[in-house]
Amino acid sequence: MIYDGHIHIRPGKVNPVELKEQMTQCGIDGGVLISLSPENGTFDSRVENLLEWTEGNDELIPFFWINPLETGAIGQVRRAIEKGVAGFKIICDRFFPGDPKCMSVCKIAADSDKPILFHSGILWDGKPSSEYCRPVHFESMMTINNLRFSLAHIGWPWCDEMIAVYGKFLNFKSRNPRSKIEMYIDTTPGTPANYREEVLRKLFLTGYDVENSLIFGSDCDANDYNIEWTAKWVERDKMIYTTLDLSEKVVSGIYKNNLEAFISGSNQTRDYKDLIPASF
Numbered sequence: 001m002i003y004d005g006h007i008h009i010r011p012g013k014v015n016p017v018e019l020k021e022q023m024t025q026c027g028i029d030g031g032v033l034i035s036l037s038p039e040n041g042t043f044d045s046r047v048e049n050l051l052e053w054t055e056g057n058d059e060l061i062p063f064f065w066i067n068p069l070e071t072g073a074i075g076q077v078r079r080a081i082e083k084g085v086a087g088f089k090i091i092c093d094r095f096f097p098g099d100p101k102c103m104s105v106c107k108i109a110a111d112s113d114k115p116i117l118f119h120s121g122i123l124w125d126g127k128p129s130s131e132y133c134r135p136v137h138f139e140s141m142m143t144i145n146n147l148r149f150s151l152a153h154i155g156w157p158w159c160d161e162m163i164a165v166y167g168k169f170l171n172f173k174s175r176n177p178r179s180k181i182e183m184y185i186d187t188t189p190g191t192p193a194n195y196r197e198e199v200l201r202k203l204f205l206t207g208y209d210v211e212n213s214l215i216f217g218s219d220c221d222a223n224d225y226n227i228e229w230t231a232k233w234v235e236r237d238k239m240i241y242t243t244l245d246l247s248e249k250v251v252s253g254i255y256k257n258n259l260e261a262f263i264s265g266s267n268q269t270r271d272y273k274d275l276i277p278a279s280f
């Protein structure tokens, strides 16, 4: 089973039947659908559009893209959850993750047991904004006790920084056993193909527990799912996982089980004392 943890809805026709057909053609069984961006409509119209895609399709999971700077953002989180949204997407394009407005939104999501998928790394949005998305800025999330969040694109090109931040969160958890914060790594490219093996190899050779935290994603559009692109990335990644000698259990975690844990919170029983090399 392969779930795609990162699919964008674009403006246009809502057609989940066609989407599922396209996904099936490249071996994808389901995935996370991210709503239209905040620039593309009102809160109500965007939630409605998102649920039109996902309702009646259990394998399509609705995530709502929220702009924490918008007036009423906290109310939007609450109302989106009431409507059935499973998680949130945030792109920090003009504010740091530690901005009080962003932190308030994250806290409400965390208190409601809903995960947040952040963009991280270089941001292709036509304006100077990537600095806000550097992995190290997400250390701010440490103060939100029960937050589950993931950083997309392995923080490309700041992949080393992202791995270091991930290690820091594991260390934080071992120091603060009562903290329920969980960081996940969304492997959506990001990384150009020629960097892929190096990055995945580094991730798995750190000695950190990454096997329960990696989530596969494609960054495809729901409106025109790119079958060829996704099939290629799955094939390339699987070859790398074979080279790295990963077990079937670990690989199925990356392709489905970790996403489920990210959404449901079922990873929280892990013992963090054993997840980082003792020498560090």
Ligand SMILES: [Zn+2]
Pocket: 006, 008, 219
């Ligand atoms: Zn994306």
